[in-house]
């Protein structure tokens with residue numbers, strides 16, 4: 603276990619209303635952050651906080667401003683306005699103590715092409731003066747079969763694993779990852795998801811990551827921010843996401859007009875569905891589909907099919923984005939949203 607942020611100094615023995623301790627202070631504290639490039643506002647007045655142990659996923663389509671925000675977080679570029687604090691410090695200010703506790707991966711994974719996977723990790727280990735060998739991290743990132751291969755011969759997915767291994771080698775308290783699952787196949791995505799979840803749950807590592815794979819990454823996060831055109835248009839605790847996803851009861855009968863009349867008579871509000879059948883969104887219908895079926899049976903129009911359907915995460919995210927972008931054509935957004943890595 604790595605050292606945790608100490609609690610308040612304990613000089614007083616009596617419990618009192620807790621003062622704001624370092625343990626409760628955000629690990630990442632971003633306030634009114636903006637970055638403008640001539641006529642492009644890449645990041646627009648973003649305020650967000652990431653707390654210790656959270657896995658915060660910043661989700662957005664290509665060009666939403668994710669990389670720009672992460673580069674400001676790491677002090678690689680200067681904000682046009684606003685402030686950024688990481689572990690209580692500004693990383694750009696060259697605070698070595700904070701840097702020693704941060705692992706990061708930004709944009710395309712790179713490595714020394716002529717060195718093997720193991721040698722690449724050894725370089726980082728020596729630079730950081732870390733004890734031991736790199737075997738543990740090689741195992742954890744499933745890189746053992748490639749340990750003696752030169753980096754230039756690796757697939758994109760394995761290069762990404764190597765980049766993650768480098769970011770994790772010094773067991774950082776905070777991991778900042780820009781598109782960490784880029785180039786990985788679905789099995790690779792699932793592995794990285796398990797690894798990050800384990801780091802957060804078993805070791806208390808805080809993770810801040812960005813991705814355009816909305817649904818894929820949302821399943822890993824404990825908190826989600828949606829970035830669109832540089833603006834943070836929504837934030838949710840992951841366990842609250844289900845509340846926001848639309849649900850409906852889809853039913854078909856042999857006579858939809860008769861079914862609609864029966865349902866109306868019982869206080870439901872059916873709407874026509876495409877390509878046929880009816881949709882119900884009444885809370886009462888969603889909570890008790892069996893009662894809807896009973897009403898229809900008693901009314902002489904038994905349902906031939908009855909499904910409780912829930913919007914998937916991808917659809918939910920795209921709807922959220924679309925609602926804040928009325929000027930755009932839905933088709934454009936859908937295309938953008940389904941674009942692959």
Ligand SMILES: Nc1ncnc2c1ncn2[C@@H]1O[C@H](COP(=O)(O)OP(=O)(O)OP(=O)(O)O)[C@@H](O)[C@H]1O
Nearest residue numbers: 639642644662663664665666667668669670671814
């Ligand atoms: N150095 C730069 N000069 C001018 N415009 C830039 C620069 N860097 C980024 N941008 C613009 O800022 C916007 C946000 O880009 P950014 O790379 O941060 O988005 P992103 O969400 O990371 O996208 P992607 O997933 O495609 O990497 C884009 O319109 C991009 O063209």
